[in-house]
Amino acid sequence: MKLYRIGEISQLYDISVDTLRHYEKLCILLPEQVNDSGYRYYSNRQIWQLNIIRTLRQLGIGLMDIRDYLSHRTLENSQGLVEFQLETVDQKLRELNLLKQELEARHYYLLESQQVEVGEIKLKTLPARKVWIEMREVRTIWEIDRLHKEIELNIEGSRLSYFAWGRAGAFISEDDFHKGNHAHYCGSFIFDKLADKEIPAGDYLCLDFQGEYSQQNIDEQYFRMKAYMKTYSLELAGSVVEIYKLDIHETDDEQEYLTEIQIPVRSFR
Template sequence: MKLYRIGEISQLYGISVDTLRHYEKMEILMPEQVSDSGYRYYSNRQIWQLNIIRTLRQLGIGLLDIRDYMSHRTLDKSQALVEFQLDTIDQKLRELNRLKQELEDRHYYFQESQQVKIGEIQLKTLPVRKVWIEMRDVRTVWEIDRLHKEIELNIEESRLSYFAWGRAGAFISEGDFHKGNHTHYNGSFIIDKLADKEIPAGDYLCMHFQGEYSQQNIDEQYFRIKNYMKKQALEIDGPVVEIYKLDIHETDDEQEYLTEIQIPVIAQEERLFLETKAK
C-alpha cells in the first residue's frame, strides 16, 4: 500500500498542512499511519475521502456536518446529501442568474447614459414618480450622498441600492432657484415604486450636463437654462429636481459625472390665467 506524507498531500491538493491537521483534530480526515516521530502518512483511502471533503466544502457544507457524514456513510445519507447538493446548486444558479441580470441591466444603463445629448434642453412631460424623501438643507455632494445612505438604511431590509441606477437626487426650492443659490439643496430623494411620497407629474425642462459639482460649473448650467426659459416665456412651477446619473459611485474622474436637471415649468400666459382665475 502506497503511503503519502502530509506535505505531498498538501502539494497534490493545494491544501495547507495546517488545514489537514485541522481536519485530523476534528476527526474528519485521519492519517492512515502516524510514525513514532510524529510523521503523518496518508493512503489512497484518505485521498478519495479528501475528494469528498473538498466537494462538500465547495458546496458550503460545514465541517461538523461533514464529520457526521464521513463518520458513518450509508446509502440513505448519500442520497440525502445528493439532494442537498442539488438544492444548493439550484440556489446558487438562482443567485447567479439574478446577479447576471443585474450586471446586464447595469451594462445597459452605462451604454444608455453615454448616449444622452449633453447640454441639450428639452421639454418633457414626465409621469408621477414615487420617492423616499429626506427634507434637510445641505450644500455639498457629500452631504447629499450621506442623506441618500440614511434613506437607504431606513428602507425595510435595506433592499435599495440607490447609487446604481440614476434614481437618487436632490431638490432645490423655487426661492433658491430665483436667488441663484444653485448648490443649496433642501431635500434629497431616492426614486422607488414602493415609496410613500411623490414627485408630481407635469412638464419639465430637462438638461444633462457633465463635470464636477463646482459652483462655477453648476451656475453655468443653470444660467443656460434660465436664459432658455426667458426666451420661451416659461416659469418655474415647483422645486427643481436634480438626478445623479453617474457620480462618485461609478467613477473617480469628476469630468465623467453625469447629472440631469429637471425644472417643472409652466407658460407665463397659463400662470397668469390661473392666477386671475383664482382671484
C-alpha cells in the same frame, strides 16, 4: 498501499498544511499513519475523503456537519446529502441568474448613459414618479450620498440598491433656486414604484451635463437654463430635481459624472 506525506497532499490539492492539521484536530481527516517522528502519511482513502470535504465546503456545509457525515456514512445519509447538494446548487443558480440579470441591466444602462445628448436644453412633459424622500439640508455630494444610504436602510428588507442606474437624486427649493444657491439641497430621493411619495407630473425643463460638482460647473448649467426660461417666458413651478446618472458609484473621474437637471416650469405669458 501508496502513502503520501502531508506536504505532497498540500501541493497536490493546493491546500495549506495548517488546514490539513486543522482537519485532523477536528477529527475530520485523520492521516493513515503517523510515525514515531511525527510525520503524517495519507492514503488514497484520505484523498478520497478530502475530495468530499472540498466539495461540501464549496457548498457552504459546516465542518462539524461534514465530520458527522464522514463518520456515519450510509446509503440513506448519502442520499440525503445529495438531495441537500441539489437544493444548494439550485439556490446558487437562482442567485447567479439574478446577479446576471442585474449585471446585464447595469451594462445596458452604462452603454445608454454614454449616448445621452449632453448640454442640450429640452422641454419635456414627465409623468408623476414614485420616490422615497428624506428632507434634510445638505451641501455636498457626499452628504447627499449619505442620505441616499439612509433611505435605502429605512426601506423594509433593504431591498433597494440606489447606487446605480440613475435612480437617485436631490431637490433644490424654489427659494434657493431664485437666490442662486444651486448647490444648496433641501432633500434627497430614490425612485421606486413602491414608494410612498411622488414627484409631480408636469412640464420640466431638462438638461444633461457632464463634469464635476464644482460650484462653477453647476452655476454655469443653471445660468443657461435660467436664460432659457427668460427667453421663452417660463417660470418655476416647484422644487428643482437633480438626478445623478453617473457619479461616484460608477467612476472616480469627475469629468465622467453625468447629471440631469429637471426644472418644473409653466408659462407666464
